[in-house]
Amino acid sequence: MKRIALIALLLLMLPAGAGATATAKSFTSLIYDPGKLKPIDSTLKIAPGDKAPDFTLRSVKGDTVTLSSYRHKQNVVISFVPAAWTPVCSDQWPGYNIAKTFFTKHDAVLLGITVDNIPTLHAWTQQMGELWFDVLSDFWPHGAVAESYGVLRSDGTSERALIFIDREGMINSVHISDINIRPSLETVVAGLENLDKGR
Amino acid sequence: MKRLVFLLLPILSVLSLVLPAFSADAPAEKETLPQISLPVPDSEEYRAYLGLKQAPGETFTVNDIDADVLLIELFSMYCPFCQEEAENVNALFETMYDFSKPEFSVKLIGLGANNSAFEVDHFRNTYGVRFPLFPDQDMSMYNALGGKGTPGFIACKKEADSSCTIIHRQSGGFHQPDEFFKELLNKSGYNQ
Numbered sequence: 188m189k190r191i192a193l194i195a196l197l198l199l200m201l202p203a204g205a206g207a208t209a210t211a212k213s214f215t216s217l218i219y220d221p222g223k224l225k226p227i228d229s230t231l232k233i234a235p236g237d238k239a240p241d242f243t244l245r246s247v248k249g250d251t252v253t254l255s256s257y258r259h260k261q262n263v264v265i266s267f268v269p270a271a272w273t274p275v276c277s278d279q280w281p282g283y284n285i286a287k288t289f290f291t292k293h294d295a296v297l298l299g300i301t302v303d304n305i306p307t308l309h310a311w312t313q314q315m316g317e318l319w320f321d322v323l324s325d326f327w328p329h330g331a332v333a334e335s336y337g338v339l340r341s342d343g344t345s346e347r348a349l350i351f352i353d354r355e356g357m358i359n360s361v362h363i364s365d366i367n368i369r370p371s372l373e374t375v376v377a378g379l380e381n382l383d384k385g386r
Numbered sequence: 387m388k389r390l391v392f393l394l395l396p397i398l399s400v401l402s403l404v405l406p407a408f409s410a411d412a413p414a415e416k417e418t419l420p421q422i423s424l425p426v427p428d429s430e431e432y433r434a435y436l437g438l439k440q441a442p443g444e445t446f447t448v449n450d451i452d453a454d455v456l457l458i459e460l461f462s463m464y465c466p467f468c469q470e471e472a473e474n475v476n477a478l479f480e481t482m483y484d485f486s487k488p489e490f491s492v493k494l495i496g497l498g499a500n501n502s503a504f505e506v507d508h509f510r511n512t513y514g515v516r517f518p519l520f521p522d523q524d525m526s527m528y529n530a531l532g533g534k535g536t537p538g539f540i541a542c543k544k545e546a547d548s549s550c551t552i553i554h555r556q557s558g559g560f561h562q563p564d565e566f567f568k569e570l571l572n573k574s575g576y577n578q
């Protein structure tokens with residue numbers, strides 16, 4: 188009887204071994220696809236040369252981040268993405284996660300902002316590995332920071348926007364993408380390089 | 387003995403249902419790799435690795451690659467799972483490289499889905515990738531190959547007429563380079 192039990196046990200262990208090379212992570216199943224959206228659905232309230240609207244937002248790491256705390260210290264890049272758990276957004280920041288070298292080269296910090304709440308952002312960013320930059324929640328008052336920059340869409344999400352702010356806290360350049368398309372890494376690098384021009 | 391058979395039958399029945407769910411996709415019928423066209427790399431090292439006769443500025447097809455077994459990785463610089471898998475893929479490449487000989491070679495290329503050349507270069511530099519990577523910005527190659535997420539892997543075996551028969555498809559990482567390499571060899575029919 189012991190032998191039978193042993194054989195049965197070995198057979199039950201078989202699938203784990205047989206599937207060892209094929210345990211594909213089902214990450215795509217977690218993503219909600221909203222379909223094709225209106226490319227841009229807001230009116231920008233800032234322009235190069237303007238003072239960047241200040242804000243203090245909660246970070247996924249647990250602390251708060253104030254934009255003006257970087258004034259006279261570092262350049263800042265704000266990456267607004269529309270919503271957690273959506274297709275394009277979910278693979279934008281993981282790309283930036285391996286692009287730290289470009290930000291360091293131009294003495295810039297990256298702040299990722301969405302209008303999602305902290306628990307949602309926590310769960311979502313956990314899927315991206317350990318992010319080197321702060322992810323901030325513009326959840327409440329809902330989208331207030333996005334609204335102050337003019338990137339809050341009519342459905343309460345934000346645009347897919349990159350805001351480049353110099354050390355003096357002034358807007359250097361702005362890139363609003365078609366919400367359905369991820370801005371290229373070249374766009375990020377060009378914005379960073381532009382921060383150093385005229386210094 | 388009857389008791390043994392009686393006990394094992396239901397277990398084997400359950401296993402027959404469960405095992406396919408743990409397997410990577412295996413083409414049911416003979417499926418030939420689509421003729422995707424790629425730019426000839428500027429790097430002489432890459433051209434030598436791929437065994438290309440064409441010059442930079444020209445294009446080549448996957449059938450031109452001098453390999454008995456070709457593995458294509460579908461990746462994206464932006465995909466965290468591709469980043470996580472990069473070390474394993476590099477290890478797999480080294481295993482393939484060390485194993486390959488003129489009589490039988492297994493080679494690897496990567497296609498950066500929805501990635502620009504700049505983004506592919508950044509991925510290559512970040513992870514020290516030694517095998518050729520190509521941008522597939524409009525995802526035409528990804529779509530032609532039937533990609534289903536990244537990372538993804540498609541392996542084919544070169545036939546006498548230079549066509550390449552698909553022997554393995556997989557969505558998601560393989561995590562264990564040596565095991566995966568053995569699996570590819572087995573599916574290629576390579577006699578060790």
